[in-house]
Amino acid sequence: MKITLLLHNAYAVGAPLRAALALAAALADRHDVELVSMLRHREVPRCAVDPRLRLVPLVDTRVGSDDMAHPLFGEPALDFPTADRRHHQYSRLVDLRAAEFLRGTDADVLIGTRPGINVYLARFGPRRALRIAQEAPRHDAYEDLLRAELVGSYRALDALVTTVDAAAHWRTRLPLPGVRVLAAPAVVPPPAAPPGPPATGARTEATAASAPAPGADADAADADDAGDTAPRTIVAAGRLAPDERFDLLVEAFSAVCAKHPDWRLRIHGEGPERARLRSLIDGLGLADRAALAGPRSPDGTEFAGASIAASASDAEASGPALVEAMLRGVPVVGTGRPAGPTELLQGGGGGVLVPCDDGRALAGALLDLVEDPERRRALGAAALESARRHGPGPVAERYQVLFEELRATRRSRAVRRVLGGIGLRLRARPGRDARA
Secondary structure: OEEEEEEOOOOOOOHHHHHHHHHHHHHOOOOEEEEEEEEEOOOOOOOOOOOOOEEEEEEEOOOOOOHHHOOOOOOEOOOOOOOOOOHHHOEHHHHHHHHHHHHHOOOOEEEEOOHHHHHHHHHHOOOOOEEEEEOOOOHHHOOHHHHHHHHHHHOOOOEEEEOHHHHHHHHHHOOOOOOEEEEOOOOOOOOOOOOOOOOOOOOOOOOOOOOOOOOOOHHHHHHHHOOOOOOOEEEEEOOOOHHHOHHHHHHHHHHHHHHOOOOEEEEEOOOOOHHHHHHHHHHOOOOOOEEEOOOOOOOOHHHHHOOEEEOOOOOHHHHHHHHHHHHOOOOEEEEOOOHHHHHHHHHHOOEEEEOOOOHHHHHHHHHHHHOOHHHHHHHHHHHHHHHHHOOHHHHHHHHHHHHHHHHHOHHHHHHHHHHHHHHHHHHOOOOOOOOO
8 A cells, every 4th residue: 555644844853753754664564655745945854764765855945946946936825724834834836736746646545744734635635545634733722714724624534633632622623524533642753862861971860771770860879879969950842932931941940949959951942032031041040050052953862861851831832842851761841731742641651740831830840850869760761661652653553443444434434524514514504503
């Protein structure tokens, strides 16, 4: 069977892309798999691509490319949803190339990986192929305009794969007759390098899988016995933007420092909040204890030297960062907002969840772990085990079951789609109660 994954930019970086590449590689154990990248901005991908996977870029955005000279390159996209936050990166040329590819593909299964691409898939993907959309956030996490743009298109799909937390919201808030809404965990890609101390020589409490206790502070305990006073580190990563609430994390860390001045905070990322965060750190007298450490690494190695991974985010975006930490056996303290890590923690442990916007709860959770190395060891081991259970192999098996189910129910789902569409139109008639 031929499977095609539709990606935003396979030449970029980030945990979501690494997860998609890991899923594709796992599917390639059984199937012919290709990757179609809407955009290409560099010569070779920054993330490792399994050599069994064919990579097909649609529009080349490198300076001097023929595509950049195309008259449609400068025209805004019309088919890609305007409310998708990546719309500014799409052009009419991407619209036409995506439509041309999808109309001519011979793939048996097509998998979209973000809202705008899922709309392409629904509009232009051949009906003979299984058309599957991946979605991470809950339906109500989207702005009204994007929800409105998704409604009509998503009803043409065969399946919507999302997180456990989000599946119920999609089923109740967006009627999709004939579309299988499946709850599945996000793919946790294997770490690019084995867990262990970073190249800088910073001490780590998360040990390699081959060590006696994954995620344990065995090294730290040994160091303490020897009189080593190396500081322990709380690490966070993400875009320095308001909804990531790094300001709240810095304030919570100040409470940790008041009792444990040997601890350090390291924040990896770039963004518009950098100057404000720098000012906050200086104002709280944390200049020598809290660092804005620059851009994130493409593979999450910033967590290799962490004692605790932390997030105060109000947004979904911090999710992949916390998963990267769990992959390295690092216990997590975070809000319940990022769906993927929330499911990993609730399903297998590995950290502590606190309410959004609750600085006191965040500080308390951090202090509890700072003062309890035994619990850090236990949660670190649980984090690593939970991440392993959600590796690409097990998730690929769930997709395999989904493919078989969708093929077996194609006819009955088509009938439900038609009948459901009629019902929705009847309920939408003027003068009728929409709940009737």
